[in-house]
Amino acid sequence: MSNLKISQYCHIKDNEAFVNGKLIFEDIKSTNLKAFSKSLYRAIKSSYSKFFKMDDISRLGFLAAELLLKDADLSTVVSDDVSVVLSNSESTLVTDQKHQDTIADYKNFFPSPSIFVYTLPNIMIGEISIRHKLQGENAFFIVENFNAELIANHINNLFLENKSKVFIGGWVNQSRWNYEAFLYLTSDVGLIDHNALEINYLYNNMNEI
Numbered sequence: 001m002s003n004l005k006i007s008q009y010c011h012i013k014d015n016e017a018f019v020n021g022k023l024i025f026e027d028i029k030s031t032n033l034k035a036f037s038k039s040l041y042r043a044i045k046s047s048y049s050k051f052f053k054m055d056d057i058s059r060l061g062f063l064a065a066e067l068l069l070k071d072a073d074l075s076t077v078v079s080d081d082v083s084v085v086l087s088n089s090e091s092t093l094v095t096d097q098k099h100q101d102t103i104a105d106y107k108n109f110f111p112s113p114s115i116f117v118y119t120l121p122n123i124m125i126g127e128i129s130i131r132h133k134l135q136g137e138n139a140f141f142i143v144e145n146f147n148a149e150l151i152a153n154h155i156n157n158l159f160l161e162n163k164s165k166v167f168i169g170g171w172v173n174q175s176r177w178n179y180e181a182f183l184y185l186t187s188d189v190g191l192i193d194h195n196a197l198e199i200n201y202l203y204n205n206m207n208e209i
Contacts, residue, residue: 002156004167005190006198010067011206012040012060012181018206019067033179037063044070048131055095055118057174058127061086064172064181065128072185074132074166083136083164084125085154086183088173091142092119124172136164146171146182148199155186156194171203182206 011018015036017025025043030036037059041051046066051059074082095118102111117123121140129138137158141150155167170183182203186194192202 002159002194003188004156004159004186004194005188006184006186006192006194006202007190008068008072009184009202010064010182011203012064012067013179013206017063017067019070021206024067033057033060033174050127050130053114054127055092055098055115057092057094057121057172057179058118058124060174060179060181061124061172061183062127062131064170064183065132065168068168068183068185069132077166077187079133079135081136081165082132082134082167083155083158084128084134084138084168085141085151085158086121086125086139086169087141087143087147087151087171088121089142089144090173090175091121092123094174094176095119128168134168136166146203148203149196152194152196152199169199 009020015027015030016023017040025040027036027039030039033056037056040063044066051062054062095115099115099119102115103109125138125140139154143150151169155169158164166187168183168185172181173179184202192198
């Protein structure tokens with residue numbers, strides 16, 4: 001068993017953003033992820049020009065990481081010691097469909113490299129890592145539903161094998177109908193034990209802590 005603790009967590013869903021169980025932003029007027037992500041980006045006064053070039057799910061993961069790490073001090077942590085382990089059920093299906101639309105008609109064939117580059121979920125981790133200068137291990141799992149045990153076990157194993165000391169774990173998912181991001185930060189500092197039971201509780205009770 002590892003001695004990892006959860007120190008920060010955030011949740012973005014249904015046009016609301018929570019950090020450590022507290023509602024920090026909502027926008028009831030936004031009708032889709034694209035609109036909400038732009039609204040949240042402006043609200044938190046983020047400044048990163050590449051944000052507007054990302055696909056929607058990468059923006060979602062990027063914003064969740066911005067919220068998660070806003071008050072986290074990683075200045076004393078070596079970049080190789082910070083790993084990212086994420087998951088979802090849809091991979092990049094929404095972006096995949098956009099890419100398919102560009103190649104479906106052979107008479108109007110216009111594949112876009114700017115869309116195609118985001119047809120791998122690991123690109124989201126790449127965007128987060130570049131933004132925050134993270135160079136540790138990373139993994140992305142495609143599972144039917146959020147699986148806290150899978151994420152916790154993988155992170156705990158990396159920690160016990162001395163692969164990393166600080167981890168970002170969670171779930172970032174987008175379908176045609178909804179979107180959700182849940183990220184948490186774990187290291188040897190924090191108040192919440194890093195195990196599947198605690199992670200599931202945080203995930204299922206985002207505004208009740």
